[in-house]
């Protein structure tokens with residue numbers, strides 16, 4: 001282990017220590033969003049009409065849980081790492097009705113959009129699957145569950161003021177479905193991104209008005225660096241790619257979205273000065289991982305209890321390196337190891353031996369190691385939200 005990893009281990013144990021002993025704890029964590037945050041809702045939601053869901057097959061979950069859990073990764077997601085760092089259990093998916101929600105609930109659903117299904121239907125956008133799981137639907141689920149924590153306006157204000165809200169990521173899927181429907185990047189940036197941002201702002205504001213005091217609004221990842229996008233919208237013109245091999249124009253969608261979302265964070269913070277609202281950056285950490293492709297992912301602890309798996313025999317002071325940062329760990333061939341006809345979780349797909357040496361897990365979602373890196377970035381950057389209430 002290098003000095004750096006010791007620093008991060010100390011850093012993480014500081015959070016655990018700080019929260020289990022001295023500072024008051026959050027009473028609950030509520031999480032909303034899409035596949036970057038779903039810990040099992042989608043699989044439950046579609047089980048009656050979709051016979052087989054790849055996310056419910058091996059190799060999903062292979063690194064941490066040892067079985068598929070409905071998470072779109074080989075292991076834990078950012079929400080799991082944050083829960084652990086704050087001394088919480090993993091936050092159960094709301095649609096698993098038999099779970100214990102006393103410490104919070106996760107409403108995120110794979111594929112969820114910020115805009116409602118009706119918006120897409122009214123605009124003749126048929127690329128969206130008929131799954132009713134948008135941001136407002138998730139907020140509706142939260143309102144249903146709320147009465148198990150509090151019943152009067154005042155007691156709910158009191159309760160919610162002590163809870164942590166991870167509200168997003170939202171928007172990435174809206175833009176994916178719009179691209180699939182043939183909308184241009186300019187149409188998306190100038191017409192749809194502002195609509196998505198306004199919708200997110202309204203929903204966040206409605207929660208803040210109910211008394212929420214601690215909220216993180218996560219932004220989009222760099223879409224132009226996602227292997228499914230690189231595969232579907234690849235170009236023969238080298239000028240379309242940046243020095244990392246990402247499609248420049250596609251990244252401008254996320255940049256536009258994130259710039260406006262940061263502005264919303266500032267506006268909401270002004271309007272609710274007592275609350276602590278922060279932006280959760282998925283974009284920069286992913287670019288950092290891609291940039292420093294010699295960076296040893298396992299310089300960062302994969303979890304709090306165990307040694308970094310990459311630091312084994314022959315690994316020396318470093319261990320696993322990211323050799324092809326845009327290459328998918330679990331896939332079915334092709335330049336990025338992403339194959340639309342043979343995706344991760346389908347029989348015949350193959351996962352790499354060491355997912356902690358990859359950034360991307362299945363062509364769309366990140367590996368546990370990458371989510372861990374992002375979670376550390378958030379915990380470090382937003383210590384006012386994550387250390388105490």
Ligand SMILES: *[C@@H]1O[C@H](CO)[C@@H](O)[C@H](O)[C@H]1NC(C)=O
Nearest residue numbers: 119120121122123124125126
């Ligand atoms: C959607 O399609 C219908 C039927 O083709 C058309 O009448 C309507 O104007 C379209 N709406 C939009 C928003 O494009």
Ligand SMILES: *[C@@H]1O[C@H](CO)[C@@H](O)[C@H](O)[C@H]1NC(C)=O
Nearest residue numbers: 116117118132133136137140
């Ligand atoms: C989605 O669910 C919400 C809340 O349950 C409901 O109001 C809405 O009509 C549903 N939308 C569709 C298109 O089914």
Ligand SMILES: *[C@@H]1O[C@H](CO)[C@@H](O)[C@H](O)[C@H]1NC(C)=O
Nearest residue numbers: 146147148149150151152155
């Ligand atoms: C709120 O009211 C409902 C219905 O009367 C009840 O089941 C629930 O236990 C109450 N919740 C709290 C936190 O008291």
Ligand SMILES: *[C@@H]1O[C@H](CO)[C@@H](O)[C@H](O)[C@H]1NC(C)=O
Nearest residue numbers: 332333334335339341342348
């Ligand atoms: C993608 O998968 C299909 C179906 O298994 C296979 O026939 C094809 O060769 C694969 N493509 C590449 C580039 O490996």
